[in-house]
Amino acid sequence: MDINDPCYPQINKALDQGLMAQLFQRRLFSPASLGNSGSIVIESCEINNKRHKPGKCFVLSYRLGLLDTQTGTRSEQVIAARLCKLGQGKQELHEECEKHRRNTGASSQVVYVPELEMMVWAFPQDRKLVQLVQILDAEFLKSHLAEMLPLLGYNPSNRIRSVQADVLHYLPERSCMIRYRLTVDDPSHASCEHKIIYGKNYRDDRGVEVFSIMNQLFQQLPKCAIPLGYDAQYRMLWQSHLSGVPLEWQDLETSNAPGLLRNMATCLAAFQDCQVQTTGRYGFKEIDEQLFDTIKAAKPQDKSLSEQIADWVAALLAIRNELSWPTEIALPLHQDLHLGNFMIGGNSACLIDLDSVCLGDPLADVGSLVTNFYRNGLHAGRDMAYVNNIVDLFLSSYENSVTWEVDRPRLNWFIAAAFVHEVIRRILRQRHEIGLKHIQTYLDLSKRYAGLIVEELENA
Structure with a gap:
C-alpha cells in the first residue's frame, strides 16, 4: 500500500x-x-x-x-x-x-x-539523544558509574574494572534502553563480582517523572525494578536488574498458559491497587484525540479506509454516550500494556517499562491488553477461537483478582475503541506490513465488542 x-x-x-x-x-x-x-x-x-x-x-x-x-x-x-x-x-x-x-x-x-x-x-549518533555516544563509551562509564556503587551495596574500596554496554531497545529521537554488565573489584578480598544494571536515555527530562513514579511503585509492589537514580546531565534513568524474561506470545501456546494468564491478572490488579501521585491523566479527551488521529493516519494511504474509520469512530462515540460512566476514576494506568511489558519469573509476573504511567479508568488498560492478545495471536497465525479463549481466561482471572466488580459494557467499549486508536493507529503510523493485512479484521473485532455493548443495552 x-x-x-x-x-x-x-x-x-x-x-x-x-x-x-x-x-x-x-x-x-x-x-x-x-x-x-x-x-x-x-x-x-x-x-x-x-x-x-x-x-x-x-x-x-x-x-x-x-x-x-x-x-x-x-x-x-x-x-x-x-x-x-x-x-x-x-x-x-x-x-x-x-x-x-x-x-x-x-x-x-x-x-x-x-x-x-x-x-x-x-548510531550512536542521534538527532535528539545527543548523549548516546558518551553513555556507550566503556572508559567514560567506568568513572561515571563509580559514584553509583554504594547504591549497589558496595563500599568505597570497590572499583569498576570493566563495563559492557548492550543496547536492548532503541527508538530514534525518543529513547534508548541499555543493559550494563559491570565487573567490580573488591581489593580487600582479592576478588571480583559481576553486576547488571539498566539505564534508559531520554530525549528530554521525562525521566524525572518516571523516576518519581518508580520510587512510589517499588515500595508498594512485591516485585518491581528499583530506581537507582536519575542523571539530569545525561538524561539517564538508572534502575536495578529484575529477574525473569519478557512474556512472548509463544508462552501462551503452551500448557502453562492458564497459569501465566492468572499471574498477569494478579500482577495488573496489584498495580492498579497502588497509590501513585502524578499529574498525568488519560481519559476520553486523550482517547478522542487518538481516534481522530487514526482517521488522519489513514487518509494518505487509503481514502475509503479513512472514511470507513471516520464512520466507525462516530458510531463509537455515540455508543459511549449511551453508557453510564463513573464521574471520576483515578487509578494507575500503565498505558503501554502489551505482552512484552510483563516480566515472567518463577510463579509470578511483574510490569516493566513504566514510562507512561498515569491515572485514569483501569478498564482502559485492560482493553488495551485485550487488543494486544488479538494482535499477537493473529500475527502468529492462530485462529480467532484460540485467541478468544485466551482473552476469556485472562478476563476471568482479572475479575477474580480485583476487589470491585468489572463493568463489562464499559470494558467492551474500551476494547472496541482500543482496536482503533491503538492497534489500527499504530499499524498505520508505523507501516507494519503484517498488521496492514489485518486492518479489516481489527475493525470487525471492534464492531463485535461494540455490538456486545449494544446488545446488552437493548436487553436491559
Missing part, C-alpha cells in the same frame, strides 16, 4: 530497501564519503521501525548488514533517518546543524542524502 503524503512524496522510495542500500552505499561507505577506504559493502538493508505523522514528519531506522572486504568481517549498523519536506531539505539541514551546534557546542554528524531530501545519523 503506497503512501500519498504531498509533504513527503519520497516516502515510498524510503521504504524501498534495495534502493536505500544503494544510496547508503554511495553516501556513507564510498571512498569519497567520510574518508572511508571503500572496503565496506552493504550486504543487507532492513527497516527497523517507522513513525509517520501525515504532513508533519516521517522518521524511520534501518539495520544494515556490512561486510569488510579487506578483513572478511561482518557487522551491523543502525541508521536513523528523517525525511525533509519537499523542497525544504537544504534549509532543514542547515537549521538542524545550527541547532545542534547551539545545544552541544559541537558539529552535527548528520549526513544528507539529497536524492530523497533525507537526513541520516549513524
Whole structure:
C-alpha cells in the first residue's frame, strides 16, 4: 500500500530497501564519503521501525548488514533517518546543524542524502539523544558509574574494572534502553563480582517523572525494578536488574498458559491497587484525540479506509454516550500494556517499562491488553477461537483478582475503541506490513465488542 503524503512524496522510495542500500552505499561507505577506504559493502538493508505523522514528519531506522572486504568481517549498523519536506531539505539541514551546534557546542554528524531530501545519523549518533555516544563509551562509564556503587551495596574500596554496554531497545529521537554488565573489584578480598544494571536515555527530562513514579511503585509492589537514580546531565534513568524474561506470545501456546494468564491478572490488579501521585491523566479527551488521529493516519494511504474509520469512530462515540460512566476514576494506568511489558519469573509476573504511567479508568488498560492478545495471536497465525479463549481466561482471572466488580459494557467499549486508536493507529503510523493485512479484521473485532455493548443495552 503506497503512501500519498504531498509533504513527503519520497516516502515510498524510503521504504524501498534495495534502493536505500544503494544510496547508503554511495553516501556513507564510498571512498569519497567520510574518508572511508571503500572496503565496506552493504550486504543487507532492513527497516527497523517507522513513525509517520501525515504532513508533519516521517522518521524511520534501518539495520544494515556490512561486510569488510579487506578483513572478511561482518557487522551491523543502525541508521536513523528523517525525511525533509519537499523542497525544504537544504534549509532543514542547515537549521538542524545550527541547532545542534547551539545545544552541544559541537558539529552535527548528520549526513544528507539529497536524492530523497533525507537526513541520516549513524548510531550512536542521534538527532535528539545527543548523549548516546558518551553513555556507550566503556572508559567514560567506568568513572561515571563509580559514584553509583554504594547504591549497589558496595563500599568505597570497590572499583569498576570493566563495563559492557548492550543496547536492548532503541527508538530514534525518543529513547534508548541499555543493559550494563559491570565487573567490580573488591581489593580487600582479592576478588571480583559481576553486576547488571539498566539505564534508559531520554530525549528530554521525562525521566524525572518516571523516576518519581518508580520510587512510589517499588515500595508498594512485591516485585518491581528499583530506581537507582536519575542523571539530569545525561538524561539517564538508572534502575536495578529484575529477574525473569519478557512474556512472548509463544508462552501462551503452551500448557502453562492458564497459569501465566492468572499471574498477569494478579500482577495488573496489584498495580492498579497502588497509590501513585502524578499529574498525568488519560481519559476520553486523550482517547478522542487518538481516534481522530487514526482517521488522519489513514487518509494518505487509503481514502475509503479513512472514511470507513471516520464512520466507525462516530458510531463509537455515540455508543459511549449511551453508557453510564463513573464521574471520576483515578487509578494507575500503565498505558503501554502489551505482552512484552510483563516480566515472567518463577510463579509470578511483574510490569516493566513504566514510562507512561498515569491515572485514569483501569478498564482502559485492560482493553488495551485485550487488543494486544488479538494482535499477537493473529500475527502468529492462530485462529480467532484460540485467541478468544485466551482473552476469556485472562478476563476471568482479572475479575477474580480485583476487589470491585468489572463493568463489562464499559470494558467492551474500551476494547472496541482500543482496536482503533491503538492497534489500527499504530499499524498505520508505523507501516507494519503484517498488521496492514489485518486492518479489516481489527475493525470487525471492534464492531463485535461494540455490538456486545449494544446488545446488552437493548436487553436491559
